[in-house]
Amino acid sequence: MPIYQNNLKEKKIDFNTILNKVRVFAPATVANMICGFDILGFAVDEPGDEVKMYRVNEPGVRIRSIVGDGGRLPLDADRNTVSACVKMLLNDLGILQDIGVEIELIKHMPIGSGLGSSSASTVAGLFAINALLGNPLTKEELMPYCVEGERLACGHGHADNVAPALMGGITLVRGGADLDIVKIPVPKELYAGIVFPQVDVPTRDARQLIKDKVFLSDAVTQWGNIAGLVAGLFQEDYELISRSMHDVIIEPSRAILIPEFYAMKEIALSNGALSFGISGSGPSVVAVSKGKEVAEIVTSKIQDHLSANGIESFKYVSAVNVEGPKVLPFID
Amino acid sequence: MPIYQNNLKEKKIDFNTILNKVRVFAPATVANMICGFDILGFAVDEPGDEVKMYRVNEPGVRIRSIVGDGGRLPLDADRNTVSACVKMLLNDLGILQDIGVEIELIKHMPIGSGLGSSSASTVAGLFAINALLGNPLTKEELMPYCVEGERLACGHGHADNVAPALMGGITLVRGGADLDIVKIPVPKELYAGIVFPQVDVPTRDARQLIKDKVFLSDAVTQWGNIAGLVAGLFQEDYELISRSMHDVIIEPSRAILIPEFYAMKEIALSNGALSFGISGSGPSVVAVSKGKEVAEIVTSKIQDHLSANGIESFKYVSAVNVEGPKVLPFID
Numbered sequence: 051m052p053i054y055q056n057n058l059k060e061k062k063i064d065f066n067t068i069l070n071k072v073r074v075f076a077p078a079t080v081a082n083m084i085c086g087f088d089i090l091g092f093a094v095d096e097p098g099d100e101v102k103m104y105r106v107n108e109p110g111v112r113i114r115s116i117v118g119d120g121g122r123l124p125l126d127a128d129r130n131t132v133s134a135c136v137k138m139l140l141n142d143l144g145i146l147q148d149i150g151v152e153i154e155l156i157k158h159m160p161i162g163s164g165l166g167s168s169s170a171s172t173v174a175g176l177f178a179i180n181a182l183l184g185n186p187l188t189k190e191e192l193m194p195y196c197v198e199g200e201r202l203a204c205g206h207g208h209a210d211n212v213a214p215a216l217m218g219g220i221t222l223v224r225g226g227a228d229l230d231i232v233k234i235p236v237p238k239e240l241y242a243g244i245v246f247p248q249v250d251v252p253t254r255d256a257r258q259l260i261k262d263k264v265f266l267s268d269a270v271t272q273w274g275n276i277a278g279l280v281a282g283l284f285q286e287d288y289e290l291i292s293r294s295m296h297d298v299i300i301e302p303s304r305a306i307l308i309p310e311f312y313a314m315k316e317i318a319l320s321n322g323a324l325s326f327g328i329s330g331s332g333p334s335v336v337a338v339s340k341g342k343e344v345a346e347i348v349t350s351k352i353q354d355h356l357s358a359n360g361i362e363s364f365k366y367v368s369a370v371n372v373e374g375p376k377v378l379p380f381i382d
Numbered sequence: 383m384p385i386y387q388n389n390l391k392e393k394k395i396d397f398n399t400i401l402n403k404v405r406v407f408a409p410a411t412v413a414n415m416i417c418g419f420d421i422l423g424f425a426v427d428e429p430g431d432e433v434k435m436y437r438v439n440e441p442g443v444r445i446r447s448i449v450g451d452g453g454r455l456p457l458d459a460d461r462n463t464v465s466a467c468v469k470m471l472l473n474d475l476g477i478l479q480d481i482g483v484e485i486e487l488i489k490h491m492p493i494g495s496g497l498g499s500s501s502a503s504t505v506a507g508l509f510a511i512n513a514l515l516g517n518p519l520t521k522e523e524l525m526p527y528c529v530e531g532e533r534l535a536c537g538h539g540h541a542d543n544v545a546p547a548l549m550g551g552i553t554l555v556r557g558g559a560d561l562d563i564v565k566i567p568v569p570k571e572l573y574a575g576i577v578f579p580q581v582d583v584p585t586r587d588a589r590q591l592i593k594d595k596v597f598l599s600d601a602v603t604q605w606g607n608i609a610g611l612v613a614g615l616f617q618e619d620y621e622l623i624s625r626s627m628h629d630v631i632i633e634p635s636r637a638i639l640i641p642e643f644y645a646m647k648e649i650a651l652s653n654g655a656l657s658f659g660i661s662g663s664g665p666s667v668v669a670v671s672k673g674k675e676v677a678e679i680v681t682s683k684i685q686d687h688l689s690a691n692g693i694e695s696f697k698y699v700s701a702v703n704v705e706g707p708k709v710l711p712f713i714d
Contacts, residue, residue, distance in 0.1 A: 089606040222613060224606030230625060232613050263595045266631070273605040274421040274556030277612045281554060281564050284616040293562060299598070 058142040061186040068149070071104045072181045076174035076375035077218070078159050078366075079166035080242060080336050081210040084295045084327035085275040089223050090234075091166075093214040093371035094242050097159035099167070100378070101132065101174040103182055106150040111137045118157035130155075131168060132175035135199040139179060143186070151179065160364070163246045164330035166211035172199030173215040177375035189216055189374070193229065211330065218374030220283060236370045237286040243318075243337040243345030244329060244366040245352045249309060259303045268298050288324060288340045295325030295338060308333045310359055314352045321348045342367060390474040393518040400481070403436045404513045408506035408707040409550070410491050410698075411498035412574060412668050413542040416627045416659035417607040421555050422566075423498075425546040425703035426574050429491035431499070432710070433464065433506040435514055438482040443469045450489035462487075463500060464507035467531040471511060475518070483511065492696070495578045496662035498543035504531030505547040509707035521548055521706070525561065543662065550706030552615060568702045569618040575650075575669040575677030576661060576698040577684045581641060591635045600630050620656060620672045627657030627670060640665045642691055646684045653680045674699060 077098040083090035104114070111133045113125045127133040133153055140146040153175060161167045176192050176199070193209070196216055201207035213221040213231050220234040278294030281287070305311040308328065314335055318326035322344045323337035337352070339345040349365040356363045409430040415422035436446070443465045445457045459465040465485055472478040485507060493499045508524050508531070525541070528548055533539035545553040545563050552566040610626030613619070637643040640660065646667055650658035654676045655669035669684070671677040681697040688695045 086605070086609065088602045089609060222606070222609050224603075224610040224626065230610070230622075232610060232622060234613060260598065262598055264598050264601055266592065266594055266596050269596055269601040269604070269631070270420045271556075272601070273418070273608045274554070276605045276609050277418065277421060277554050278556040278562065278564060280609045280612040281566060281616070284613070290562075290564060294556065299601070 058139075058187070058191070059144045061143055063143060063145055063183055063186055065148070067184050068105055069182045069184075071102065071380060072178050073100065073102045073378045073380045074174045074178040074181060074375055075100050075378050076170045076177060076215050077371040078170050079211045079214045080244070081166060081330040082297070082300070082328070083220070083279070084325050084336070084338065085272060085279055085297045086222075087297070087300045088208065088210055090220065090276070090279070091210045091214040091223070092220040092236070092242070093218050093374060094244070094366065094368040095371045096366050096368050097165065099158055099170040099174050100156040101171070101178045102154040102156070102380070103175070103178040104152045105182060106152050108150045109147055111140065111146075111151045112153070114152040114154050116155045116157070119155075119161060122161055123155070131199045131202045132171050134202055135172050135195050136175050136179045138198060139176060139187075139192075139195050151182070153178075160246060162250060164328065164332045164334040165244065165246065166215055166330060168203035169196070169200060169211035169215045172196055172203070173212055173375050177216070181377050192216060193231065197229065214374075216374055219370060219372045222280070234280060234283050236372055237283060237288065237291070239288070239340050240370050241339045241342050241345040242366075242368055242370065243323070243339055243349040244334055244368070245314070245349050245356070246334040246364045246366075247309065247356055248362045249333050259307070260300060261303065264299055272297070272299050291338075292324035295327070297327055301327055304328055304332055308335065309361060310356060311335070313355060317351050317355055318348045321351055323348050342369070390471075390519070390523070391476045393475055395475060395477055395515055395518055397480070399516050400437055401514045401516075403434065403712060404510050405432065405434045405710045405712045406506045406510040406513060406707055407432050407710050408502045408509060408547050409703040410502050411543045411546045412576070413498060413662040414629070414632070414660070415552070415611070416657050416668070416670065417604060417611055417629045418554075419604075419629070419632045420540060420542055422552065422608070422611070423542045423546040423555075424552040424568070424574070425550050425706060426576070426698065426700040427703045428698050428700050429497065431490055431502040431506050432488040433503070433510045434486040434488070434712070435507070435510040436484045437514060438484050440482045441479055443472065443478075443483045444485070446484040446486050448487045448489065451487075451493060454493055455487070455489075463531045463534045464503050466534055467504050467527050468507050468511045470530060471508060471519075471524075471527050475515075483514070485510075492578060494582060496660065496664045496666040497576065497578070498547055498662060500535035501528070501532060501543035501547045504528055504535070505544055505707050509548070513709050524548060525563065529561065546706075548706055551702060551704045554612070566612060566615050567618075568704055569615060569620065569623070571620070571672045572702050573671045573674050573677040574698075574700050574702065575655070575671055575681040576666055576700070577646070577681050577688070578666040578696045578698075579641065579688055580694045581665050591639070592632060593635065596631055604629070604631050623670075624656035627659070629659055633659055636660055636664055640667065641693060642688060643667070645687060649683050649687055650680045653683055655680050674701070
């Protein structure tokens, strides 16, 4: 789908049917999918973030509370990316002066984990305001606001996390600024075993480690792997997926930021993972596996290894989330 | 398919059933498929090369004649790549001393055209000896000999032409020396409109123009395009194929060797081609099109343009060849 020439002011919003409140979950995401730097990513069933959104009388958009961020995220509605994106959307719809919205953000996932934390929050917020308004926008029309949220949060407007968070499944983002997003089929038994070691790797630093220029020979290896991975996903060929999921470009630079990276990799591959690599810019790592059992075993062994080296960690074992964000029953 | 641990000496050759003669056609190929430098390629129905092979009493492999090469190819059986590869195969089978083979090579396509001329000849020769012997080898087992032929002919053992020439259809070659060849589905209406301008671009020179290092940002664009192309081929999504088939890495360097390249590109794209680019290392160019009619129109207009600029050319309009080499009825 080539995305969006928005004429949002032509959207009809029926103020009589706007909901009073809505609760939305949006999934964490594994950007890059090991070999597809800046173009591939997938969503997972857990973790993810939650937004509760309330319609109120006083016009404007406000953050009512944030839970689970350790106080790191701004409550100022113009600085918080969730509320800022919601404001932007309401402004483009021409109704920012006419509606009041308050947001509770419940973070179920760590910030700076390499799991698309900001994307999950932004997508949850935008999916929530759209649901509150009676879904006037398609997901494709919501996408540019999600990307803008990434620009606010990370300093660059990449879609590699927001695309799978919003669309669900495995997404290919090609065309850079043109934002051409292609859904790739999800093999049924594909599981992600994610381990988030408690070390800090800021995204900006991780990007700075990457060199501007790469050897053409490495690039050829990488795009052969990417083509093999896409073909393997279409054919549900787990062996081809496994042979193809190698990153010769980014991993060598970024792995040095992640303690025990190569030991974890050895554990993952020797215990049956199809592939192992960095999730986004890290420090989370992901063992892509065939079946839940392998993912469970691999993540447990990696956690044991980290623990023996004095590093605490979280783990998440999850199928690929094919749905993207969803409205949850409201619990006060 | 991960290719081949050959134990060819274990193959049983029944000398009583070896054919007296066989005639084989192998197709020309369009390597790179515009955006997939060194990894993608496809075979076409025409042009292609032909080998007639005869069993004779005197042991050894000899070239009886070559037609259509303008006297450029060696008749010496150790220097001619077709016979050299046939010898290598017979040697690995342990029967080189026991069988006599003579080869007529009929070239129906120009040498140095960027259409995999040497690959077509080598594949035809190896397919012919295998057919003569009663097909003891699978195509996968023949592949390393085809690659060796490329090494002899071009100085480097790439499979981007021989893989589609031997396997037919669209092939992905990943893994470099490990030679992991993946067949990609062929959309039914995909046609190639090829124009071969009568100018000389030696493959070795064309390779030397390419820089050792590339910008990571360009590489990301390219692998996004490659992933989009593979997805488009699986989904028969001609628009996605068209959006994805752009080469930002190799074309800018090589296009300068091909007179009127950008004028031809403009003609192709403005007349409905999905994409336009260099076939292999040129000077042939290819307009990838949906349907035969578009390919016919585009190639005719390109030929008219070249002619008006004093450049003669050949054209070939062809569906993607999905079969690869084939045995033809023998005509003396």
